[in-house]
Amino acid sequence: xxxxxxxxxxxxxxxxxxxxxxxxxxxxxxxxxxxxxxxxxxxxxxxxxxxxxxxxxxxxxxxxxxxxxxxxxxxxxxxxxxxxxxxxxxxxxxxxxxxxxxxxxxxxxxxxxxxxxxxxxxxxxxxxxxxxxxxxxxxxxxxxxxxxxxxxxxxxxxxxxxxxxxxx
Numbered sequence: 001x002x003x004x005x006x007x008x009x010x011x012x013x014x015x016x017x018x019x020x021x022x023x024x025x026x027x028x029x030x031x032x033x034x035x036x037x038x039x040x041x042x043x044x045x046x047x048x049x050x051x052x053x054x055x056x057x058x059x060x061x062x063x064x065x066x067x068x069x070x071x072x073x074x075x076x077x078x079x080x081x082x083x084x085x086x087x088x089x090x091x092x093x094x095x096x097x098x099x100x101x102x103x104x105x106x107x108x109x110x111x112x113x114x115x116x117x118x119x120x121x122x123x124x125x126x127x128x129x130x131x132x133x134x135x136x137x138x139x140x141x142x143x144x145x146x147x148x149x150x151x152x153x154x155x156x157x158x159x160x161x162x163x164x165x166x167x168x
Contacts, residue, residue, distance in 0.1 A: 036080035039106050046083070046102035047110060047145040049122055054135025057089040057097045063133055070134075071101060074127030075118055081106065098141060110145065119143045 028034055028043035035041050053060065060067070064084045072079040086100035103110075103118060110118065121127055122140050129138060 033083070033102055033104055035104055035106060036078065041108050044105050044108060045146050046104045047115065047118055047143070049101050049103070049143045050141040051099045051101065051122075052090060052139040052141050053097050053099055053129075054095065054137060055097060055133075056095050057087055060087055060097050060099070066133060067099065067129070068101075070129050071103075071127060074129075075103065075121055077103060077118075078106075080104075115145050119145070 026034060026042040031045060032043040033046045035044055055063075064087075068082045068084055069079055071077075072082045075082070081104045083102040083104065084099060085102050088098050090096035090098055105114075122143050125138070125140070131137075
């Protein structure tokens with residue numbers, strides 16, 4: 001990967017510019033998110049995933065912090081690296097909910113092996129969620145990260161990661 005360091009501390013990796021801020025109060029552009037406290041990098045591109053849980057949207061709301069904890073534990077991340085950024089009832093079955101989560105790197109980007117590990121743990125459902133809270137099972141709808149293939153629907157490109165394709 002072509003990396004260029006700028007005098008300001010900004011860093012360009014490929015076509016993505018990562019901006020280094022000394023001020024903790026920073027607003028990131030669309031598609032970027034803030035890093036957890038303590039990181040010198042403020043705006044980074046998160047890995048994004050959509051999971052389909054077998055619980056209603058109303059049941060999910062009070063469980064969002066627990067879901068973030070369980071995702072962090074299952075993905076070997078800090079809890080501050082997991083953000084639940086959205087949820088929608090699945091129409092017409094309102095007893096299912098699509099949950100959008102961001103997984104935030106502590107540095108500018110996840111290295112390739114970490115990105116592959118995260119995607120693999122999600123697609124092979126190695127992330128164990130409490131069945132009493134989040135339903136008997138969950139589906140992985142989509143995993144996306146720049147620089148990697150997007151793994152949506154039937155996990156296109158998963159064979160490259162050694163992940164068996166599953167039709168959802």
